[in-house]
Amino acid sequence: MADFIAGALGGACGVMVGYPLDTVKVRIQTQKNYNGIWHCVHSTYKMERVSGFFKGMSMPxxxxxxxSSIVFGVYRNVLRNLxxxxxxxxxxKPSKFDIFLSGYAAGGAQILVSSPADMAKVRLQTQMCPSNSTTSSLLTGPKYTGPINCLLTIVKxxxxxxxxKGxxxxxxxxxxxxATYFLSYAILREWLLPFEQSNSEFIGVLFAGGFAGVVAWGIATPMDVIKSRLQADGVTQQRYRGVLHCIRESVRQEGITVLFKGLSLNCLRAFPVNMVVFLTYEAILRQIKPFSE
Structure with a gap:
């Protein structure tokens, strides 16, 4: 139970740190009218001001x-049972394969919760609504007025x-x-053990968590692009029939590099976010572990 609680708090802190860059990442992956990260940041701020970077954040x-509670709780419990x-x-001490399998199970377990939330997040992030709206746009209004309205509209x-979808x-x-995330974290913590013994242990947690996040997103980005496109699909018209069709059409139209759209941004965002996630997780776990035993 301690792992579930610590994971929940760690995930919440991670969202607050990384959400603005996540909005930029989703827009770059799903829309073709941006020349790069800074162009997307500038355009978003120009049209929607600071609030544009936090669209749909209440749901995530x-x-x-x-x-996050499911991920960390399932990971630890599967690892213990293995x-x-x-x-x-x-x-x-678990083997690296045990850690990999436990991480794999944790990733699959949280899909039922994360998929609808991620769908609402992507739809809201890709919905353009200028802060200085014209009279006509005010009359029609945005399609989605918030996360709950977005989910209800999708169901309808x-x-x-x-x-x-996706x-x-x-x-x-x-x-x-x-699977890569938890394995990388375990390996890096082991490598950093001599450094931790002569310095603060949380230094090792920060660096291991940050680099584990970067490695995991390096693996995840190609499928993240496809996931975002499938989720954004249907706002105006449906273009993709499924995962393979989305991959084929995306690569055909934009080249193989389309699968790595947002990679640098994902890695840039992943380091501070996962530093915070693991730091919060480890700190909370130490506080509540004695009471859960």
Whole structure:
């Protein structure tokens, strides 16, 4: 239970740190009218001011806490059960394969919660609404007025399964990235152990968490692009029939580099976000662990 609570708090802190860059990343991946990161930042600020970078944040703020709780809780519990099954005790040091499998299971477990929330986030982030709206745009108004309205509209127009559009791409992205995420963190913590012994232990947590996030997003970005495009699809007209069709059409129209759109931004965002996630997780875990035993 301690892992579930610490994971929830860590995920919430991570959302607050990384959300503005996440909005920029989604817009670059799904829209063709940006020349790069700074052009997207400038255009977003010019049209929508600071609020444009935080569109749809209320939904991820609440659901990422649940999703992160599931990820860390499932990871730790699967890892403990694997060790007990294979070695007869939970105190033994797990193998790298045990860590990889536990991370893979954790990534898959949170899809049911994260997919609808991610859908609402992407739709709201890609909805352009100028801060200095004209009279005509004020009369029509934005299609989605908020996360709940967005989810209800999707269900009404696309059915309940519309909330899980792109979930297969999300599954490919999250299972592999979380497996890499936890494995990278464990390896880096082990490498940094001599440094931690002569300095603060939280220094190792910060660097291991940050670099683990960068490595995980390096693996996840190609499928993240496809996931974002499938989720944004249907706002005006439906272009993609599924994951493979989206990959084929995206590569055909924009070249293989389209699969790496937002990679630099993902890595830039991943370092501070995952520093905060793991720091919060480890700190909270130490505080509540004695009471949960």
């Amino acid at each position: 703020m609440s659901t990422v806490s649940v999703s 060790c007990k099954l294979k070695y007869g005790t939970t105190t033994v 127009e696309e059915g309940f399964l519309g909330l899980y 979930s297969s791409a999300l599954m490919f992205r999250d299972c592999n990235s979380f």
